[in-house]
Amino acid sequence: MSGFPRSLLRPGGYLSVPYALLGTALTLPAFPFALVVVLIPGPPQLHFVLALAVVALVLGLAGLAGPTRRFGVAVANAMLGTDLPSPGRARPAWPDRLRSAAWLVLHGALGGLLLMVEGMLLLGVLMPVMWLNGDQGQFSFFGATTDAGPWTVPVALVMLVAALLLAAAATRGFRAGAAALLGPSAAERAALAERRAAVLAQRNRLARELHDSIGHTLTTSTLHAAAAAELVEADPAQVRRALGTIEEASRSALEDLDHVLGLLREEPAAKEPTRTLTEVDVLAVRAREAGLDVRLAVTGPVAVLPAAVSREGYRIVQEGLTNALRHAGPGGVDVRVEARPDHLEIAVVNTLAGAGPRPGRRGLAGLAERVEALRGELEAGPDGERWRLSATIPLRAGA
Incomplete structure (x- = not known):
């Protein structure tokens, strides 16, 4: 059993009924505006049609508001079990506003229609109760009149099943309609993807x-x-x-x-x-106290480097010294930081230990991403009997 039949066995398959109740309630504030149609000469049928048109117009205008779209998405997710992404606080585009207005009108109209039909079907379920209580009244069906009797039992069962089927079908229909009219547009999907990418990058x-x-x-x-x-x-x-x-x-x-x-x-x-290259000597001191023979050479005006470049330069030296502390062989570690007019050069060189270095892949991968974001280049690998980590970062847009 799958799909539609399975929904008949789950309470969630009948969420259309409370959702329809809400849609009907949302139409009530629009009915006072429909009273103006009584001033128009004409038969009652015309007044009824015009009143419905006024209610739909008022609902449509309310649906054009940005908060209405956010409200519709939140209600659909909460009452229908959909998983529509929130449109956020950004002002929706006019095509999205029109879709929201259409859904608000359909929500009210279809909700009222569903409740009316469900009410008629459930009233039919009461026929056997009336018959069992001794009521010998008559029932009319499409102009034909018949007396109450045992036949009301199977008819009531049919009407009960029909009510359940209608409620389950309406639930699936409401979900599909909400996804189509309240779901994200192409522009909203692009904005959502950008927000997710920004979160992942952060x-x-x-x-x-x-x-x-x-x-x-x-x-x-x-x-x-x-x-x-x-x-x-x-x-x-x-x-x-x-x-x-x-x-x-x-x-x-x-x-x-x-x-x-x-x-x-x-x-x-x-x-x-703020960790910048102006504090690179602190890294060298800590490494020396941990047992490394660090030879630090800093040349050029590192204090006036762009903040982003200086911060990433500090992290490059930090990662190089950390890997040297873990994996370097005997001998000194040379750290060179040179700030030139158009670019920054950094090199951390240490001896290889045993079978070779085992630098952290995550650390080097992270450094490569940082340097690439600054339009620079990073190299890491054996250089003869030594391990070299070097980076070059341009300081000007045209460099």
Whole structure:
């Protein structure tokens, strides 16, 4: 059993009835406007048709409002179980407004019609009750008159099944109509895709920030803690320096973490930490205290670099030193930062250890994306007996 027959066995298959009740209720504020038709000379039939036209016109005008579309989508999702995306707070285009107006009119008209037919069918279910209570009245069907009797039982069952079938069919019809008239247009789908892409890009950026900051902090803290454990009795002063470095690095990582969590929760967060190439010497000091022989060379006016370039440059050096702490062989690590008039050059070079380096793929992939976003180039790989991480980032649009 699937599709339409299956909906007869689920309570959700009859959601059309409360949805129709709401549609009928939405038409009530429009009826006072229909009273003006009594001023027009003519037969009652004409007044009835004109009154319905006025009600439809008022509903259509109300459907042109932007909030009406958002309300229609929310109600369809809540009462019909649809999964229509919210149109957001942006002003809908006129084609979308017209679709919303058409759906509001259909919602009211079809809802009233469904309730009327359902009422007639369910009244037929009461015929056996009247007969069993001894009522020997007569029933009229399309001009024919017949007495009450046992025949009312099967007729009532047929009418009950018809009422259930109609309600289930109306539920599916309302869902299809809502999807067609309240569903996103091509422009809305494009805007929704852009919003989703922006969210994914933001999440990827935050993931890279956490990887760079927390990964570097954990690596340096682990090495400092191991060194402190070996020197706890022999060199207390060195232990204190190691603990101080761990404290400073942890505080910096907590600031980054607080900022990222604030963005994820969409809450006011602490001011975004600014890690730029002006602080690259702090990275070198931490790496030296963790046991690396870091030779840092900074040339050029790094303090006046564009903020985005300086931040990404800091992360490049941080990732290079983190990988060197994890995988470098014996020997020094050369870090070169050179700010030229038209571009920034960064290189982190260290010796290979054993079978070769095992740098974090996620870290290097994240760096490549960042550098590419700035129209730069990043290279990472063996260079003879050393591992080289280098990046070149242009500083001018035409570079």
